[in-house]
Amino acid sequence: MTDKANNSPSYKPLYDQIKVLLTQSLIGGEWHPGEMIPSEIDLASRYKVSQGTVRKAIDSLAGENILIRRQGKGTFVATHKEEGIKLRFLRLTAANGQKEVLQNELLNCTKTKADIRMSSIFEIKAGAALIEVKRLLTFSGRPLIYDHIVIPAAPFKGLNGTRVEENKGSMYSMYETEYGVRMIRAEERLTAVAANSEVAEALNLKVGSPLLSIERVSYTYGDKPMEWRLGLCLTDDHHYMSELE
């Protein structure tokens, strides 16, 4: 790869190309979550580029939390199984900042079919099989989040209420371990809503109480949407944290 000149209309830096190759190896399962990938020098010689170029590709993936660098140890494939990373997508924290114990109670797990909205979200045919989970998240003994989760059935064959309970409600960890689906990114849309009777009862509130509604779509490699989720949160003692730069 000593040819550096490039007159093509769509110029792409070498490190971006390396990044694509690395991502393909991740998708292809050459390196699994939690495992160490080859050293920078090994990768450089494999792809016939300099260490610095591999380094930039890895930097980029590390910035997206797809890889994790550990000085002196190596570079690892990120995983949702680790403690500390488990709640990566949970931005809700206690107002007083104290540490909390999270528990969750499965309300139900059913099969449904995609309506127009869900088919558009998941980019699948209307009528395709879906799995739907409802649960209650409790912090320090108090019910705080009413969660409604929808996923396409095809990639999660065999997922049912028993499986969810076996995994203690760690959905992302379960997707990864049991189905090889790793979520790398999510988008959330927040609004304020009034509690309806179903939710009010579950959270032990009056109907009409204000709740923070968090609608989330999670994506796996290639920006493929794999989970839709609606969390209705009581924010009397908690808030959603967001950093702006």
Next chain:
Amino acid sequence: MTDKANNSPSYKPLYDQIKVLLTQSLIGGEWHPGEMIPSEIDLASRYKVSQGTVRKAIDSLAGENILIRRQGKGTFVATHKEEGIKLRFLRLTAANGQKEVLQNELLNCTKTKADIRMSSIFEIKAGAALIEVKRLLTFSGRPLIYDHIVIPAAPFKGLNGTRVEENKGSMYSMYETEYGVRMIRAEERLTAVAANSEVAEALNLKVGSPLLSIERVSYTYGDKPMEWRLGLCLTDDHHYMSELE
């Protein structure tokens, strides 16, 4: 700077030290918002380091939106004045994604004194002078956000309702242009609340309607808090966007 060995307990990379020097020049006013800073090569020779090291320092500042790189042109000090950057901290968007016209109506601008809460937020003495602004933000003709803004009076001497209206409510742009205070970062805490009578009237709602409460603290260089803000938002047709990685 050819000595590279370092046995001191608190090791700091060279590019971090350069970053501090660059930041000091920004604080000191050597380069003003919107202006171009010296080229990487010039800076490298000024600090007696290689271009790559200066580059890494600038990369870091660019990542924090403090500097802006423009290939072929130069590196510039970020500003809140530019169109497109103006609403950098506004994450509220229309549900249908359409472009909107923002207007705002000043309700009042008064002087008060810091209570314990504000003194702790701004790290100043209780009783210190504050300026308080209340306003209504309107998108496409519909009142959507009831804003309550508090800033310490000392750095913003002379700020009053007239000034605010002269600047058409672009607070960040005004802070920067008229007082040399550039906000570089903010933290937001979101909750759902019920509208009280004052807000309900301003937003033309029923008392008790759910509103998205956005509490924001904005920071200038050195992580110094310079503005507190509480926005109460109607989220019938809008939502707050958040990206998780």
Next chain:
DNA sequence: GAGTGGTCTAGACCACCAA
């Protein structure tokens, strides 16, 4: 001490922009 990521350099060359 061997292996890994992290820093730093010096230099070459490319892509982009403006005059």
Next chain:
DNA sequence: TGGTGGTCTAGACCACTCA
């Protein structure tokens, strides 16, 4: 055509981890 940021290299050395 000259200046700026952006890429890429080859090599040296440092800091960290673990056996």
